[in-house]
Amino acid sequence: MKLKAYLPILDWGSRYNGQTLTSDLVAAIIVTIMLIPQSLAYALLAGLPPEVGLYASVLPLVAYAIFGTSTSLAVGPVAVVSLMTATAVGRLAAEGTADYASAAIVLAALSGLILLAMGVFRLGFIANFLSHPVISGFITASGIIIALSQVGGLIGIKTEGHALPDLVMSIVENAGRINWYTVAVGAVALALLLWIRLDLKNWLARFGVPQGIAKIIVRAGPVLVVFLTMAWSVLMDLGGKGVALVGQVPQGLPMLSLPSFSMGTVEALLVPALIISIVGFVESISVAQTLAAKRRERIEPNQELIGLGTANLAAAVGGGYPVTGGFARSVVNFDAGAATPAAGAFTAIGIAAATLLLTPFLAILPKATLAATIVLAVLTLVDFSILRKAWAYSKADFAAVAITLGGTLLLGVETGIALGVGASILLFLYRSSRPHAAIVGRVPGTEHYRNVKRHKVETQPGVLSIRIDESLYFANARYLEDFVAEQAAMRPALTDVVLMCSAVNAIDMSALESLEAIQHRLSDMGVRLHLSEVKGPVMDRLEGTEFLAHLSGRVYLSQHQAVQEIGRGTPPAPGTPAAEMQMAPAGVVSTASS
Template identity: 55%
Template sequence: MKLSHWLPCLDWGRRYDRGSATQDGLAALIVTLMLIPQSLAYAMLAGLPPVTGLYASILPLLAYALFGSSRTLAVGPVAVVSLMTAATLAPLFPAGSAEYVGAAMLLALLSGLLLAAMAMLRLGFIANFLSHPVVSGFISASGILIAVGQLKHLLGVSASGENLPQLLPQLIQALPGTHGTTLLIGVLSLAWLWWARSRLKQLLQGLGLLPQLASNLAKAGPVLAIIVAIAAVALLQLEQAGVKVVGQVPQGLPGLTLPTMDLDLAIQLLPAALLISLVGFVESVSVGQTLAAKRRQRIQPDNELLGLGAANIAASFSGGFPVTGGFARSVVNYDAGARTPMAGVFTALGIGLSVMLLTPLLHDLPQAVLAATIIVAVLSLVDLKSLQHTWRYSRQDGAAQIATLLGVLLIGVEAGILLGVGLSLLLFLWRTSQPHIAVVGQVPGSEHFRNVERFAVIETPSVLSLRVDESLYFPNARYLEDRIGELIASRPQVRHLVLMCSGVNLIDASALDSLHAIVERLHTAGVQLHLSEVKGPVMDQLRRSDFLERFGGQVFISQFEALKQLAPCLHRHLLSHFPCKEIPMKSAHDLVLAAKTRITEVDLSQAEAAIRDADLLIDVREADEYSAAHIPGAINIPRGLLEFKLSNDTQLAERTLKLVLYCKNSGRSALAADALREMGYRNVLSLAGGIEAWQAAGRELLAPTLPAFD
């Protein structure tokens, strides 16, 4: 494996030029202005001295630039990970104490080592156990919990707790002791930050600034709030009036120090470190993939694990705490024009200069301003509308999302996410233990098979076609046995059962035993089991067993081939009615249509003009006919699926569309056009003579090479 696989910087570094440096430098300037207040605020959220947020924004950025694969991901302190850090350490040590800071560094070290180990062992898939509904519920609940937890700084009172039942009573009891000046500073900061977030860009554009410049300047709103607040505290001597400020901030770069090396403490922190690692990885990969896709780039999950691991290890030796990729900062970095991870290096240099030169000025920074910065930032994470959407789409996923949200709010961060993950896994097992199993029949006029309860299809009494829409493994093996037993008992004429395996990706040992049991029971009932549409990997599994030799049936390449061989009389009867090729014609409804077809046909002299004027040219033949040769510009929707496709595709549902249909010799296209007229389509033409007439006239045909599918 090439060294550049683990050090992506060797790849982009070779092509680095002055233009990239200019773009990265400008992006770094914007991100630095955004990161300074955020890093101070998120350190306070984590229960640490604010300066540790700056420390966590220097070496971690350099480490990620070496090992990370995302060109635009902005690494540093983030709200959710800061909350998880506080929830982990608050029960163990007093916030801000030397022991607390050392434990935070140890937590970062453990997170970094876990991420690096997962990278080396290629275990990034573990993060897939955090489903999107669970992550969404967790982030929304974390945003609410963080915002409520910061109210104490806005009010100038004391309160603590890991959840709402602990926080809210203390805040309510402390209301009489609200510090008026602190509240005023906090409310004004909130109002300014909220307005700057939503309105400042438009105002600056109205003053004549270019949109990009206005957007970048608007991102500096928190910096302006900090400058004004520091000046107000210093000039009005508000610290003496009781306004809580950041206080003395050490000047200069952090020295390299070891975190607390306590084996018992490390074992105690390990579960929390694993959760922080997974949550941070999921958040980083989500934003990294989104931004990479916009530039048609890719990120490598293994590199992201290693990059984030290196960043956290660097944080642990430089006085920091756990870090990850931040969504808002990464988007700003991308929008500002960052081209490579060198933007992160420039950002680290900017933070380093700030630590060396500006930290004495932070003494008079009110904690209420940092709290307002946090509240405005985290409320954008709260997405309660997604609860309604998820619940409407899937009750199981909605239940997992709600359980996660309520668990975080009412119990705590770690318990909430574990509850959500556990419930989502249980619901997954329950759902897959009762897979969807459909009796299918042939769609008239096609080689397709669909659910008999949803489509008007053709069935034969002697052949039962059954489609399984799930992999077969131990939780659902018995369910398949029971379902087949019920169906065979209710259909005494059945002599062949064809198990359509197009949706089966795996058959484990338990399911294989169940298939053997099904074969024996079917033989007792005088029924033979067959398989169709078995995927290659599943077929490889079956060949490694003795099932194919013992079950006595056949394995068909398609359900259509199974019907041709197992019900030949029915198949020949259907073919005798079809004029164009060996595909069943249509139902009795279509035979009636054939007698009353009144659709307008267009001959070759008018065809080209009609096709140019049409919104869609549709080839209603089967896919194999279409792939052999078709008229340029035509799309393929087989006759048997045409009404279904047009009814269920919103882009095709407009009844004013101008459509031109054709088939082999206009038989099918005329029937299809008449059916569309009954559905309300008024501008439908059928090409007289079909593709045979088109070809006979020497018109152009296309015969594309279609991709092969496994």
Template identity: 60%
Template sequence: MRSAPRTWLPSLPLLQWARGYQRETLLSDGVAALIVTVMLIPQSLAYALLAGLPPEVGLYASVAPLLLYAALGSSRVLAVGPVAVVSLMTAAAIGEHAVAGSDAYWAVAITLAFLSGVLLLAMGLLRLGFLANFLSHPVISGFISASGLLIAASQLKTLLGVQAGGHNLIELGRSLLSQLGQVHGLTALVGVVSIVFLFWVRSGLRPLLVRAGLPPRTADLLAKTGPIAAIGTTAFLAWALQWQAQGVKTVGAVPQGLPPLTQPLWDIALWQSLLVPALLISVVGFVESVSVGQTLAARRRQRINPDQELVALGASNLGAAFTGGFPVTGGFARSVVNFDAGAQTPLAGVLTAAGILLASLFLTPALFHLPQATLAATIVVAVLSLVDFGIFQRTWAYSKPDFIAMLTTLAVTLGVGVESGLVVGVGVSLALHLYRTSRPHIAEVGQVPGTEHFRNVQRHAVAVDPRLVGLRVDESLYFANSRALEDRVNQAVAEHPGLEHVVLQCSAINDIDASALESLEAIDTRLREAGIQLHLSEVKGPVMDRLQRTHFLQALSGRVFLTHYQAVHELAPPVG
């Protein structure tokens, strides 16, 4: 049967899940949408402020992206919108171009969302989802932990009611220390109480509700709506007790209405300066989104398509750009809540967008008296859950190079900034990979008595023959490690005076580049001149296909064997 031809155009997952939609599914999606909407409203407001934007921009960024992702996304439960790390990266990217909170700043944020959308869409259409693999897990872990600490530190000025700034932890620390004498007592009290309450809601409310007779799942979902209680309570107290007159900064007037129709700035020079930040935001957002989507899909025996996710996230960011938003991606917390609440299809996202739209139309006046310290507290509590110092200990015990990459990413992100931390982390990770693979593990192998298996002579009691040396190369061969193979073969020749055959066991070699091929030719020439034959065994099909397109196999002094046992059995019969 012929396979279906591949297409460069994106598919439309909407046609798949909408075809057999049922009333029971609508009920599940509706309940999930209600819960996620309640959670998303305070998050959207808070993350907009984190990005340096007016709070209503967070609501705008939560409507069109949800609708577009529902039509194009391959995950059935991923909830797209503003997230903490991307909001921080947005603030870092556009802080040099305009003053936070100004119309010019908002315009640059819209342009950044547009560029991010274009890059994501292009990567999806070109099927470049594999590029995210260059962000190793240690680098991502170090970056997210550092970003969590940096975001929490950036909110201290709002929690304390002081003026402070900085793009890294050192600058923030100096600025905050210089303002300690200006701390506003009531603002600090509101912020600290809100943080304590939100932490208690996360850990203490659920057991209390379960003891009161609620089902565990219902209690867990209600506990996640704690930020709404904090926002409602502090907004009411601020209105009733006239906190604004006492110096407490509130959100103030939030415009009512639908998200506006906007467009990016058509400034090529600005695009050039924002291109790298937009690329970093796109890749980080994609990695976070795919990680969450794959985890949740696996729990229902579903799957997601990374290239389709790129298309969907690209369209979502373009939607944000043309409706007054800023860069968005799939959020971990809200997606998990969406999953736990029973969402079955992306229609839950459509209903969530409708809920956010209603909030933009009718609920924004109630935000006038909301203390900014409360929103800062919701950010702090949310992002501190991203910080995982335990993974540093586990990584140190397992892999020192990965620990170095993780620690470097953490240190540079905290000490220099988010963009530099991510770039340096990727660079260090790639450099360590090159270093490791440039020194491949090459084991001399011998036959396990009574079997056809071959193992490392330094680890097992195996049989060897002085006329033959078997070398197992546990790495693909390329320019960085081809010289190491030459040195190891020379060493084997020097250590075995009666050597007649060298057999390279290629079972772990997935690729041989042009530099490595030249090294193999040089090895074969030197061995032939010494009266020794070079043989290959267990060469993988794709590698053999490439070798057959060269003259190497025709000029090879020895042979290519299907198995290493066959090579040893024919070249050194007494051992076999």
């Protein structure tokens, strides 16, 4: 049973049958057709030879099929990770050199080891530090940078840089070298790909083509564009007219080998590998869980880390570069009916066959076609509506989106996401350092207590009821201390303060010391301090502390009980054991305020 948890293939493999085999084979054929041009294009985006994209789509799929938990996730090169690879490796070696390709392999290996370690030690929670606004801003900015980086390929000039200023400057500087034949190829390829995506399905429906077949044709559309532009290249001798072609591509699969590590390379790539690992995991787990929910399946995040880790190690062994689960290919895999992770393994076989048989023909493929494929793919990543939504909902979240978006565009992907994470953590600390605390009173005719500023409520003379709406820890403890002191000083007739703790899930040592300070300050003013609705785990921590031993008031089961007993003049009985303090008298109903 424990072995199945680490090798999910033993679980779904034991139930494999002819029906699932058919479903997986059909899905694999469709995804293979889609992946061939996409893998070639993403390798060029990463600054690598196009065949490397095919290499990165073979062994990683097999590894994920063994260790992954999603039936639909398709692992391989994706746009954002390809851009991040180019950014990281470009600092170490010149594009097109052997050192560049070797560094990309080391990057995949490091990413695999990091993901694998995170999975073994169950550190999937680290990805939670990338909030949704940060991820949205990062992906939108990355989409813009990727699309802009392909402008050179579409118009026949060389562009450099991985941030907006550098890319714009290189486009402006080389604008006089535009190759109009390349512009024609790029424009036609872009128009055809756009038409295939938006209207081909409707066009086929008008001719009576069944919906299932039409869907397959649409998925295969990019391959058709590849063949059309290859034919154009031969008929018009586009290479002789200055159009950049893919060129000679080695036929066959690379020899399996372990990457050679050097300390200098590892040190330079360790942080980028960590960022790629976390970003890739967040993207992958989001896609996997979205698709799993549609089938009521369960995804195990920590096992997904192991699956992605082994996939990246397999990419390194097979001469590829970092991979993760891609949204577009996974949706296609899901829609095509993939029933188990075996669909990915069958896709790997299809990609391997294409690598063995089709690579000799790729020499005549215009690079502008691949650039058009990338542009159309990444435009779906750009979503400026997140800015409007964040502004309307939370200015703090808007700040996180804006900082990530601006930082990524202007300074690059690694700096941008680091700024976004840093901004999110700072905003969280700022907000949590000022916990919401409300003065509450009883809603007439009920036992419910609500904010006096929002509801018409009844309050007890001499009693101040304060509801604390967050856990208490070192960053916000002093704020509560000052708030209680300020409110108590404003009420000369005050005799009792009740801290309503229904929303407090934890109290750390610093907060405990602040509660003791509140107790001492109120005692000096002749005011008793009480607690109400303290949760069990919090009470367990408080029991036996000096704070409870010297508490001037009591700990009540409910806020209503506290106010009623204090109003009747019930003696506070300081020093009462915690077990007795938590017991409500007969007839008292516990209530929880919100």
